[in-house]
Amino acid sequence: MKTNGLDTFAAEELFDQDGGIFMGARRDPSGCQVGVFGVPYDGTTSFRPGTRFGPAAIREVSPGLETYCPQLDRDLDTLDYADLGTLNIAFGAPEPVVEAVKRATSEILALGLKPLMLGGEHSISSGAVAAVAKDHPDLVLVQLDAHADLRQSWLGASHSHACAMRRCLDVLPSGDLLQIAIRSGTAEEFSELHRSGRLIPLHQMSQKLSDLRGRPIYLTVDLDWFDPAVMPGTGTPEPGGFTWADFAVLINELQYHHLVGADVVELAPQLDPSGISSVLAAKVTRSLLLLMAQ
Numbered sequence: 001m002k003t004n005g006l007d008t009f010a011a012e013e014l015f016d017q018d019g020g021i022f023m024g025a026r027r028d029p030s031g032c033q034v035g036v037f038g039v040p041y042d043g044t045t046s047f048r049p050g051t052r053f054g055p056a057a058i059r060e061v062s063p064g065l066e067t068y069c070p071q072l073d074r075d076l077d078t079l080d081y082a083d084l085g086t087l088n089i090a091f092g093a094p095e096p097v098v099e100a101v102k103r104a105t106s107e108i109l110a111l112g113l114k115p116l117m118l119g120g121e122h123s124i125s126s127g128a129v130a131a132v133a134k135d136h137p138d139l140v141l142v143q144l145d146a147h148a149d150l151r152q153s154w155l156g157a158s159h160s161h162a163c164a165m166r167r168c169l170d171v172l173p174s175g176d177l178l179q180i181a182i183r184s185g186t187a188e189e190f191s192e193l194h195r196s197g198r199l200i201p202l203h204q205m206s207q208k209l210s211d212l213r214g215r216p217i218y219l220t221v222d223l224d225w226f227d228p229a230v231m232p233g234t235g236t237p238e239p240g241g242f243t244w245a246d247f248a249v250l251i252n253e254l255q256y257h258h259l260v261g262a263d264v265v266e267l268a269p270q271l272d273p274s275g276i277s278s279v280l281a282a283k284v285t286r287s288l289l290l291l292m293a294q
Contacts, residue, residue, distance in 0.1 A: 014104050015085030020059035022285065024067055024076045025083035033293040034081040035113035036285075037104060039120040041089055041097050042268075044160040048235040050268035055086060055118040057269035057278040058285055065279070065286055071248055072255060072290050079293040082113070094123045094159035098167075101127030105261070109135055114292045118285065119265030121235070122149060122164040125220045130171035132261040136216040139260070140176040141168055142209070144250070145222035146238035148185030150192060161266075168220075176215075180205055180250075181225070184238045202246060206253045218261040219254070219288070223281055233277025235268045244280070251287050262288045 015037060017027055022036050029035055038055025045051065067076040087104050089097045101117070105128045108115045117128050122145070133139045143149075143165060154162035169177060179193060181202040193199035200208050224234040227241030267281045 014088060014107065016088055017085035019086055020056060021083045022059050023062040023065065025081050027082060027084070029082040029084065029111055029113055032080045032082040032113055034116050034289055035108040035111065036081065036083040036116045036118065036289070037108070038086040038118045039089065039097070039101055039124045040086060041091070041094070041119070041124055042121045042235070043091060043097070044094050044123050044154075044157050045121055045235055048268060048271060050270045051119060051121045051235060051266055053269050054120055054265070054267035054281070057267060058118050058264070058282045059083070061275060061278045062282040062285070065282055069287065069290055071251065072287070074290045074294070076286065076289060079289070081289055081293045084108070094157060097124060098127040098159055102131045105131035106134070114259070115261045116285070116288055116292060117263040117265075119263060119267070122161040122220070122222050122265045123159050123167075125164050125263050125265065126159070126167035126171055128261060128263055129168045129218055129220075132218050133172055133174075136260055137173045138215055139172065139174055140178065140212055140215045140217050141172055142178045142180065142217055142219045143222070144180050144220070144225040144247075145182060146184050146224040146241055147222070147236065148179065148182050148189035148193060150185065150189045164220075164222075178208060181242065183240050202242070206249060209250075209253045209257065213256055214258070216258050216260040217254070219259060221262070221264045221284055221288075222266045223264065223277070223284070224266055226280065231277050231280055233269050233272030234266050235271070236266075244283075247284065247287075251291065254291050259288070259291050262292065264288070
């Protein structure tokens, strides 16, 4: 199928391109470094649903941001990136959605693009990680999240949002997962976190990451990592979280790394009538674009 001048990319089959587009992006991926795509899925949500509206909300508010980031001294206007649209998925069980994400991510990688996925709930991440890890067997996965997400199953689903990192570990050949400042989980999950050494306190984050410079990194950002005071629009908020200043520390370190893929998940915009949560999610997305499209 020929779409936007590319014979190998079945965009019409994979993506709905009739919706919004992230600020400054284009549909044609030719010459781009990053491929943004949305996955509006919240089929395993166990508390407050609505993350299926996340990708559209991030795109809708993105033009309200400046294209220039003074922290990184980079401007989206000088970069080439595509917003490929919203992944066509069947609502229901998570397994077909994860497979669809894996296929779409593989197609994006085949074009020489770095995938940046907008969720949707966290269960979708393992599909993207599986595809990126196939190209980068030494991939390091970095998780920002309030929750450990290490359950084997939750409410009868092994691909639940509560099992997101367990399923990612299943498809991560290196087994290298850094779980940054996790603050919620079961006793068993925290026992594993401490035993494995994967739990990284915030004050150790930069040093632990600096030791991994040169390795390919996939960053998964569950927005409930942020404190509910600044990110109320998420399905499972957890008090005691973090602010933009904390995220900025991570961004400062990641500019020295090879960020080959990322996702931003768990925005439930209807839970925050102020719209501030959507703006924060869009700014996170902008930061990742600036890091990846270089």
